[in-house]
Amino acid sequence: MRLLFWVAVLFGGAVGLALFTQFNHSNVVLFYPPYRVELSLNLALALLLLAFFVAWTVLSTIRHISEMPRRAASYRERSRMSKAQAALREAIENLFAGRFARAERAARDAQAWPEQAQTAALIGARAAHRMQESDRRDVWMAQVTDPEREQARLVSMAELLVDARDAEGALETIAQLQAQGGRQIHVQRIALRAHQHLKNWSEVLRLARSLEKRNALHPVLALRLKQMAVEAMLEERRHDADALLYFWKSLSTDERRAVRIAESAARYFSALGHQNEARRIVEDALKVNWDSRLVQRYADCAEPGRALPQIQQAExxxxxxxxxxxxxxxxxxxxxxxxxxxxxxxxxxxxxxxxxxxxxxxxxxxxxxxxxxxxxxxxxxxxxxxxxxxxxxxxx
The missing domain is CATH 1.25.40.10 (Tetratricopeptide repeat domain)
Structure with a gap:
């Protein structure tokens, strides 16, 4: 429709111009003593239009010639940016494909464009880390100085440090991140791994509970981590009945009924002479999880000469x-x-x-x-x- 409109306008203009020139008998006289030039109005208008186009062409040519150096520089910049972006894409693809040496080389080429130099440095750091080149990794990370990329640097560094089993360094990095207000779920996962390496079981239990509530951990993994943490904390308190009982009451119902946790708690309470508490633990857990370990542990929960209630329960x-x-x-x-x-x-x-x-x-x-x-x-x-x-x- 737009094409038809402009064709109609063009034809209308042509018809109008033809009618104007046909019925226009005016003249234009120019005096420049001692000369006198007389032209028809149609010719004068045609000459003015021609002069306008000639002037416009000359000025446009001059402008384009003057802008050639700037355009050449802009072209070179666009070419460099395009190559750097292609190198960045190549670095990311090689990193995910496991070609870490190629990824590091491509990340170095991607730094040709300053706008993405620090992003490329993060990729280069990960590639160097995968090749166990910690010195090169730190050199790459030192290039990330933009405040807007500080969070990305800290999260990446914490993840790489905990992967290298430098749990203390990872926790120090996470502390810097949290001081800036970072509370991401991914950071909590990294902290969970770091505390697990350091055997900080109270923190492992807290983080596992928090991540499980947010559906950020697989239920099986969350249960296993909580079991490991609770078992270790029960063992730490196995010689103190009051501390053991206080910690046991702090656990949730589901945690107390887990087979491994209930079996360990019953064993420690029995060893401390608290057979009644051990008996309640086993009986409560067996209501939900019938397991041979709990059944065999039930025999240790009997007080000497007072096992008749347990015999009745077993029957x-x-x-x-x-x-x-x-x-x-x-x-x-x-x-x-x-x-x-x-x-x-x-x-x-x-x-x-x-x-x-x-x-x-x-x-x-x-x-x-x-x-x-x-x-x-x-x-x-x-x-x-x-x-x-x-x-x-x-x-x-």
Whole structure:
């Protein structure tokens, strides 16, 4: 439509100009003594138009000639910028492709354009780090001095330091970053790794909880990190019952019911003589996670001569897990402590019956040893010797 409009305007102008020249009989007279020039108005207008175009052409030519040096310099600048941008793209691609030497060379070429020189320095630092050239990495990082890129420099440096297992240096860098107001999730992940290297388990637990709430850690990884941290902190307090109990109550319900955490806590409480607390820990965890380690630990939670409530609880569990060899073994140990010889013997024998020959070899060895000691206590030496031999053969 636009083309048709301008064609119509052009034709209209041509028709108007033709009519104007056809019916225009005016003259133009120029006096320049002693000369007198007489022209038609149409010719005078044509000469003026021609003179305008000639002057415009001459002035445009002069302007273009005068601007040639500036245009040449601008062209060279654009060419240099284009090559630098291509080098930056090449550096990024080589970095992701694992060609770190090429990435570093391309990053050096990308610095030809000052606007992206410091961005290229960050890429060069990562490439040098991947080649374990820490000195070159630091040289690259020293080139990043722009305040607007300070955060990128600090985050990158912290990540590279923790990757090089310089956890203290990484935490110092993170402290500088946080002093400027940086609280990114990625920074917390880096700090988590650094504290894990330094075995700062309280910080590991805090950061793992925080990242898990923000869905910034895979649930399995978050659970594993929390288990490691809690296990280590429980071990640190294993000789102090009050500190152990205070820390245990500070944990969340899900953390207390985790198998590894509950098993460790029950072991430490039992060793300190707090069997009731250990018993509650195991029973609460088994409501959610039925696990052989917790079942076997339950036998250690009995007070000498007061295991009847636990025997009753174990029998209730047997109604739900009638073929559980670990539960039968635990019940046998509890009955043995109460000197319920017949029930203990039948429980150990059922543990041997339901225990898998290969997967539960250790359980079978322990069951044979328990039966051997039971028969010794009940003065049946031949049966005791037989079970000792069985346990020795399985252990071998």
């Amino acid at each position: 209730q569990w047997l109604a739900q897990h009638p073929n559980d060899a670990d539960l039968y073994y635990t019940l046998g140990v509890l009955c043995l402590g109460q000197q319920l010889w017949g029930k203990a013997q039948s429980s150990f024998e059922r543990a041997l019956k339901y225990a898998e020959p290969e997967a539960q070899r250790r359980l079978r060895v322990r069951a044979h040893l328990a039966l051997a000691r039971l028969f010794e206590d009940t003065e049946r030496p031949e049966d005791a010797q037989r079970h000792y031999r069985e346990s020795a053969m399985l252990a071998a």
